[in-house]
Amino acid sequence: MTAKLFKKLFGVFVFVFTFLVAPVNLAAEPFYLSYTYPGSIGFFKLKEIPKKAKVVVKAGNREYTFPVLSEKAYFVIPYGSKGKVFVTLYEDGKEKDRRVIKVARKKYRVSRIWVKEPKKYPPELLKRIKEEQKLLRTIFSQVTPKKFSETFLRRPLKKLRVSTPFGAKRIINGKKRSVHWGTDFRAPLGAPVYAALSGKVVLARELYFTGKTVIIDHGLGIHTLYAHLSKITVKEGQFVKAGQLIGKVGSTGRSTGPHLHFGFYVSSVRADPMLVLKSRL
Ligand SMILES: [Zn+2]
Structure with missing residues (x-):
């Protein structure tokens, strides 16, 4: 040879x-x-x-x-x-x-939005944004005992009409930004928002980018996030059942109109909410 x-x-x-x-x-x-x-x-x-x-x-x-x-x-x-x-x-x-x-291939569309944004962030605002990002990182990294018994997600809204999907490449005010890490659902102002799984409310407050925001810890590192609400109807520390009212649709934070931004995280890794909604848990 x-x-x-x-x-x-x-x-x-x-x-x-x-x-x-x-x-x-x-x-x-x-x-x-x-x-x-x-x-x-x-x-x-x-x-x-x-x-x-x-x-x-x-x-x-x-x-x-x-x-x-x-x-x-x-x-x-x-x-x-x-x-x-x-x-x-x-x-x-x-x-x-x-x-x-x-891994199957998926095409992600480009999402262009125009929002009111300061030309330069004043130092106090930058400090606030950094603190909020740190808080979110800390929350999503928590792995607590299981708090849900459901085997499928509940819908966070009565009707799910996607306006911006998970993974869309965001262009804000003409500048390339990070990926869209949740699913946006179009909904009328004030539409009820429900907990997708049972769990403990670990955040219920107003944040700079996501406006009035609720995060639920479902245990096992699983968290759901509901953003841009007009009203929050739960308190931090409270336990909620899947399907329970947690707030109302709004347009608070960096938002162009009433919608729900819904996020799903497992040990800080973002999942596509539309795929999770159709998957067995
Ligand atoms: Zn969004």
Whole structure:
């Protein structure tokens, strides 16, 4: 065998090994994933609540860790994932199950909005914005015991009419900004807003960008966010049931008209609310 041919054959072997053999599924636990789009939610169903477990999602060169506190080990296929994503369940530091997900492609539209914005933020305002961002990061990173028993999300509004989807590329006042991290639903001013899952209200106050905002901690690292409300009808620390009134649709904060901005987070990783609404929990 010539060196050239050997090299060629070795190359084929490496290719076959990498794409066919290496990502073999350990497939020990039942696995649920309704969609393979970025932003979709899934879980391993475990026989019992493990002591030290986590799910690690590897997408490109980024890793996302989801602590496990219940027999359902939730994870999210992160926004921006392409090609193959590796979802690994660890128990006591050992690999228990591993799945290879071929992420489906999704096109994200560009969303242009024009809002009143100061040319230069005064220092006190910048300070407020930074403090609020820090508060949100702290809230979304909390992983508390499970507070819901529902297996599907309730609608946060009676009628769901999407105006701006999750993942839209935002252009605000002609400038490229961050991605739109929730789903916007068109709704009349004052329309009732409901808790999508049972949980504890951990934030119910006015923030600079999201206006009157409610965040509910559902436990297991899962949070929902309701923004731009005209009225908040719950208090921080209060427990709410899925379907319970939490506020009214408004246009407070950085908003161009009455709508509900609805966000869904798992261990700080943003999920696509429309995919979560159609997925089993
Ligand atoms: Zn929005």
